[in-house]
Amino acid sequence: MPTKVTFLIPGFADGGAQRQCILLLNALRNDPDLELRLIHFYDGVHFELLNREGLAIQRFDSTSNYDPRNLLRVWRALHRDRPDVLMTWLHACDVYGYVLRKTLPRVAWLMTERDSAYPNELRYNLRRRLGCHADTIIANSEKGAAYWRSNGARCEVRTVSNIVPVMGTGATSLPVQPRIVTVGRLEPQKNPATVAAAFTLLARDNPALDFAVIGAGTEETALRSIIARAGCEERIAFLGFRKDVPDQLSRSTVVVSMSHNEGMPNVLLETVAAGRLAIVSDIPEHRALYGPDYPYYVADRMDPAAVAATVTKALKAPDNTALLDHARRRMEAMTPQVVAQAYKDIIAAAAKRGL
Known part of the structure; x- marks a missing residue:
């Protein structure tokens, strides 16, 4: 039976x-x-x-x-x-x-x-x-x-x-124009306000960068205000909830996640599967995925300048996907x-x- x-x-x-x-x-x-x-x-x-x-x-x-x-x-x-x-x-x-x-x-x-x-x-x-x-x-x-x-x-x-439903090969080409994205529910746990502020700093100093905020939630109005005050409405796109997240990740250069806490972060698993580097908050859940030697943790996840500096560092070698080897090994059991x-x-x- x-x-x-x-x-x-x-x-x-x-x-x-x-x-x-x-x-x-x-x-x-x-x-x-x-x-x-x-x-x-x-x-x-x-x-x-x-x-x-x-x-x-x-x-x-x-x-x-x-x-x-x-x-x-x-x-x-x-x-x-x-x-x-x-x-x-x-x-x-x-x-x-x-x-x-x-x-x-x-x-x-x-x-x-x-x-x-x-x-x-x-x-x-x-x-x-x-x-x-x-x-x-x-x-x-x-x-x-x-x-x-x-x-x-x-x-x-x-x-x-x-x-992880599909394990990617990481072989898709990076976009010609660098594109920085954040993906997830726009809720306080995900700390999207810090990411939005970091995007405005990067947009101010890097006119060649594109930005996208992907997701919906109660923080959206506040995020739009942060971006409007910085005069970046034309530079940072709000795409709302999307059903094509894997495609959006493949069309990105790097991904940013500054969550305060997580379980096993689905978006970052999909980011690894897409062969993209992520700038992540230095929390145990992220270290469990990326390993102790990953170079793009942000110690102060509430500091937009620290987030922006780490994004800038990652953009110097966004194709160095060997940094994802620890995460890929973890995902073999997923x-x-x-x-x-x-x-x-x-x-x-x-x-x-x-x-």
């Missing part, structure tokens, strides 16, 4: 966790040892990436991820379908996971962790308290796993890397097949414990 696994996620809005959930479902979908079901509340911009053939999908329309009626609907579905394993994604569904595990004791609860630090807010604090009761927590980075161990998780905490097998092993162990 195949193991019955239900994935529970609010939806597939713009975000790395949402894409990774889809990539994992696609990788596991045809496994004869698994019977997969997806429950979600809305589709979102990434939903079209999901291979839905043969996948049981149930959508409960909702105006809020935290609507308590969601929990009742999901409970009824699980009570009817009797899955062996429930895998939750993102904060609201992780909170639901605790209640579902307590009220459906034969269903093992796997909780995914896609970050490594959170603000001191009620929803994150509640998730931290309840998530410690999962049967297994699966983080996509060692820093994310350490977050749960340090917060008293009572369960097994595992680390499984993200899926193919869909390897990651799917790691999750399958965790699912099998959890289902066995739940018998």
